Amino acid sequence: MALRDIVILPDNILKQHSDSFALVDAAVRDLADDMLNTMYHAPGIGLAAVQIGVLRRMIVVDVAREEEPREPLCLINPKIIWSSEETSEHEEGCLSIPDTYDLVTRPAEIKVQYLDRDGAECERHCNGLLSTCVQHEIDHLDGVLFIDYLSRLKRQRVIKKFVKAAKQNGDNS
Numbered sequence: 001m002a003l004r005d006i007v008i009l010p011d012n013i014l015k016q017h018s019d020s021f022a023l024v025d026a027a028v029r030d031l032a033d034d035m036l037n038t039m040y041h042a043p044g045i046g047l048a049a050v051q052i053g054v055l056r057r058m059i060v061v062d063v064a065r066e067e068e069p070r071e072p073l074c075l076i077n078p079k080i081i082w083s084s085e086e087t088s089e090h091e092e093g094c095l096s097i098p099d100t101y102d103l104v105t106r107p108a109e110i111k112v113q114y115l116d117r118d119g120a121e122c123e124r125h126c127n128g129l130l131s132t133c134v135q136h137e138i139d140h141l142d143g144v145l146f147i148d149y150l151s152r153l154k155r156q157r158v159i160k161k162f163v164k165a166a167k168q169n170g171d172n173s
């Protein structure tokens, strides 16, 4: 299991669409293991493949509390097949947008269809933090970031901060 570098805003790959997997083989399972390893190391509660520079439809999540045993979930080709009308608001952050948090409103509950690490077809009802996290990660597969839900002013402020930081890092190297 390798630790991968996490792509940070304003890297353009974060705005790109990810492709589906045709099948789940050993290489796909290796990618899942790398993603989980990278997510736990960060630490974070969710990671999409695009965040380590791989434009494929896979997300990993684990919303277990720190004192609880790990509950890793790997969702391959995830698809939301139902969302509740009821919404909920959570403070979100993103490993690709460090130290930035804001409230985002999303459907409170969803039903998601996906292939697991063994390639088995699964369906899962998600609520609470898991629902928010899965929606946030699936958004990544379509090039959508949580800051896209904020006001234009807030979003521009965040992007400006990261463009400036990237420029400064470039100047220093």
Ligand SMILES: [Zn+2]
Pocket: 093, 094, 095, 096, 136, 137, 140
């Ligand atoms: Zn994210």
